[in-house]
Each structure stands twice: as C-alpha cells, then as structure tokens.
Amino acid sequence: MKRQSDRLNKLGWNEFFQSSFDSHGGGPYHPARVALENRDLYRLYTAEGELVGHLAGKLRHEAAHRDALPAVGDWVAIGPLAGEGRAVIHSILPRKSRFARKIAGARTEQQIIAANIDTVFLVTSANQEFSLRRLERYLVLAWESGANPVIVLSKADLCEDVDDLTEQIRAVAGGVPVLVTSVLARLGLDALDEYLCEGKTVALLGSSGVGKSTLINHLAGEDIQKVREIREADGRGRHTTSHRQLIMLRRGGLVLDTPGMRELQLWDADHGVDRAFEEIEVLAAGCRFRDCRHQGEPGCAVIEAVEEEQIAPQRYHSYQKLQKELRHLEVKQDKLAQIAQKNKWKKLSRMASDRSRMKRH
Numbered sequence: 001m002k003r004q005s006d007r008l009n010k011l012g013w014n015e016f017f018q019s020s021f022d023s024h025g026g027g028p029y030h031p032a033r034v035a036l037e038n039r040d041l042y043r044l045y046t047a048e049g050e051l052v053g054h055l056a057g058k059l060r061h062e063a064a065h066r067d068a069l070p071a072v073g074d075w076v077a078i079g080p081l082a083g084e085g086r087a088v089i090h091s092i093l094p095r096k097s098r099f100a101r102k103i104a105g106a107r108t109e110q111q112i113i114a115a116n117i118d119t120v121f122l123v124t125s126a127n128q129e130f131s132l133r134r135l136e137r138y139l140v141l142a143w144e145s146g147a148n149p150v151i152v153l154s155k156a157d158l159c160e161d162v163d164d165l166t167e168q169i170r171a172v173a174g175g176v177p178v179l180v181t182s183v184l185a186r187l188g189l190d191a192l193d194e195y196l197c198e199g200k201t202v203a204l205l206g207s208s209g210v211g212k213s214t215l216i217n218h219l220a221g222e223d224i225q226k227v228r229e230i231r232e233a234d235g236r237g238r239h240t241t242s243h244r245q246l247i248m249l250r251r252g253g254l255v256l257d258t259p260g261m262r263e264l265q266l267w268d269a270d271h272g273v274d275r276a277f278e279e280i281e282v283l284a285a286g287c288r289f290r291d292c293r294h295q296g297e298p299g300c301a302v303i304e305a306v307e308e309e310q311i312a313p314q315r316y317h318s319y320q321k322l323q324k325e326l327r328h329l330e331v332k333q334d335k336l337a338q339i340a341q342k343n344k345w346k347k348l349s350r351m352a353s354d355r356s357r358m359k360r361h
C-alpha cells in the first residue's frame with residue numbers, strides 16, 4: 001500500500017485529489033493520470049504502470065462539451081481492469097488548474113489544453129518568432145489557469161542583445177520570473193531544475209519551433225521527443241510535436257510537451273487579463289466612472305497615464321484588444337446559452353403535448 005501511494009505521489013497525486021477521490025466514492029475505482037489522448041483512446045499512468053483507457057459510455061454521453069472529457073494531465077477514476085492492459089474511465093476528478101482556450105475556428109467552445117499543471121513554462125525564442133503581444137496573451141491564459149507562469153526565453157545564442165530582449169519581456173511580465181536559456185550553448189539551464197521536483201508537473205507552451213521539445217530532451221537527459229530542423233529564414237517551426245504528452249522524468253517530476261499552437265483565443269479570462277495587466281487595473285481604480293472602459297471617458301486615469309507615457313501605447317492597445325475579445329466571446333456565449341434554453345423549452349413543451357395527446361386517446 002505504501003509503495004503504491006509513493007508511486008502515485010510521483011505522478012502528482014496529493015491530498016487535493018485524494019479527498020475528492022474519497023468523496024466520489026473511491027470504492028472499486030483506481031486513480032490514473034492521463035498521459036496522452038488520441039481520439040477516444042487514452043494512455044494512462046497508474047500506480048501499477050501504464051494502461052490504455054477507454055471512456056465509459058455514460059461519461060461520453062453525459063459530456064455536453066469537450067471540456068467534460070479527459071484532457072492530458074487529468075486525474076481520472078478507472079474501473080476494475082477490463083483485461084490485459086486496458087481500463088475504463090468512469091469520471092474525471094476536479095481539476096486543480098486548467099489551461100484552456102477557445103477551440104480554434106468559429107465554434108464557441110472551450111478546449112482544455114492541459115490540466116493539473118503546477119508551473120507553465122511560456123517558451124519564446126530569441127529570434128524572429130519573438131512577439132511581446134503573443135507573450136501577453138500566453139500570460140493571460142496562464143494566470144487564468146491557476147498554474148504558476150515562468151517565462152523561458154530560449155535560443156539565447158541566436159540573439160546579439162539578450163539583455164535588451166529580457167528588459168522588454170520584464171516590462172510586460174508583471175513580476176513573473178524570466179529565465180534566459182540556450183540548449184545549444186548550455187546556458188541558463190540549471191535554473192529550470194527548481195521547478196522540476198518530484199510530483200510536480202511542468203507544461204511547456206509556445207509557438208512551433210521555439211525549442212520546447214529540445215528543452216524536454218535536455219531535461220530528460222535523452223532524446224525522447226522528436227526535434228526538427230527549423231527554416232531559419234523565417235524563424236518558424238513545422239509543428240514537429242503532434243500530440244500533447246505527459247512525460248515522467250527519471251530524475252523526478254513530470255513535463256508536458258505540447259505542439260506549437262497557431263491560434264490562441266481567450267476563454268473566460270477576465271481574471272487572467274486583470275492579473276496580466278495589473279498596472280493598468282491598479283490605475284483604473286482612479287478613473288472617475290466605475291465602469292470606465294478607458295476609451296475616452298472623462299476623468300480616465302488610464303488614458304492619462306498613456307498620455308504621460310507611464311503606460312506604453314502598445315501595451316494599452318493590447319489590453320483594449322484582449323478586453324474586446326472577451327466581450328465578443330461573452331456575447332457569443334450568451335447567444336449559445338439562449339439557444340440551449342430555447343431548445344430545452346421546445347423539448348419540454350413537446351413532451352407535455354405528447355403526454356396530453358396520449359391521455360386523450
């Protein structure tokens with residue numbers, strides 16, 4: 001029993017999950033952690049080793065949205081073993097943190113990118129890929145997730161003036177640690193170790209080609225993840241990693257490799273925006289109107305700060321842009337909720353009229 005709980009702790013199991021597992025009945029179920037998801041198949045880590053998991057029919061049918069299905073990093077309750085190396089997933093334990101975005105494309109739906117992450121490395125490389133605006137967006141989602149963000153500036157060997165880049169990052173980082181690294185030049189890598197302790201999970205997020213898998217191979221001490229040559233001419237990667245995957249490090253700790261994301265749209269990130277633009281939020285307390293949108297209202301302390309060059313205009317614009325995106329999302333979510341409500345009434349009234357017709361006959 002002791003050995004078993006040691007193994008679970010290595011996978012990130014703790015009091016938080018244990019107590020919800022117990023209150024969900026524990027019983028015949030076992031805990032397992034989702035390491036990889038591929039369509040309807042899940043690779044699971046358990047105290048006894050690896051298994052392949054399938055969704056229980058009930059879980060699949062009752063999941064109204066994709067976010068109700070297991071995501072990489074989730075702890076799930078699996079049933080008694082269904083056979084050699086296989087198990088059925090019955091439920092998802094409440095998430096301690098979750099990194100979510102709006103699903104790519106036009107649909108208004110949430111996608112969970114990773115669950116139960118302790119620290120998220122926001123990786124950005126010191127070449128043409130570098131974009132402060134994108135970094136701000138990652139920071140918003142990271143703050144919203146409940147995981148601790150750390151900014152990793154990768155490929156420092158490619159940049160002449162790293163100090164200048166670091167300074168630019170610090171100006172938007174709001175106190176988040178900024179680590180300057182290069183795997184090629186063996187620079188700054190020891191600073192990553194602090195976050196990789198036993199039972200802790202670190203997710204690496206960032207555009208394709210910034211060197212996430214290269215960092216993971218370094219941390220693992222072996223080439224476990226595929227790394228591809230970059231087209232240095234435009235600094236873009238080629239989406240070499242195709243799946244999100246949780247990897248156990250021999251030295252202790254878990255890392256989650258992710259494919260570079262082309263689109264990173266917000267999902268319910270009010271708190272994240274407030275936290276990522278804290279200096280603006282603090283100033284906003286001094287606006288004359290409580291519901292000031294800082295778009296030219298009289299007595300606006302934010303506009304005043306922009307005029308006095310206390311806040312960079314780009315930073316102000318990016319704040320406005322994210323706020324606008326959130327409002328737009330809210331409108332779409334409201335519409336969907338209204339449609340769902342309408343459908344529910346339609347269904348209920350249809351059922352009622354069916355019933356009265358049956359009575360008449």
Ligand SMILES: Nc1nc2c(ncn2[C@@H]2O[C@H](COP(=O)(O)OP(=O)(O)OP(=O)(O)O)[C@@H](O)[C@H]2O)c(=O)[nH]1
Binds near residue numbers: 154185210241259
């Ligand atoms: N110069 C330099 N190149 C690096 C460094 N780290 C990684 N690279 C190169 O950058 C390219 C992309 O690295 P990957 O690790 O595949 O990038 P990734 O972020 O995993 O990309 P995706 O899986 O597509 O999301 C490879 O050719 C690496 O060799 C570094 O520190 N310096």
Ligand SMILES: [Mg+2]
Binds near residue numbers: 212240259
């Ligand atoms: Mg990769």
Ligand SMILES: [Zn+2]
Binds near residue numbers: 284287293294302303
């Ligand atoms: Zn204002």
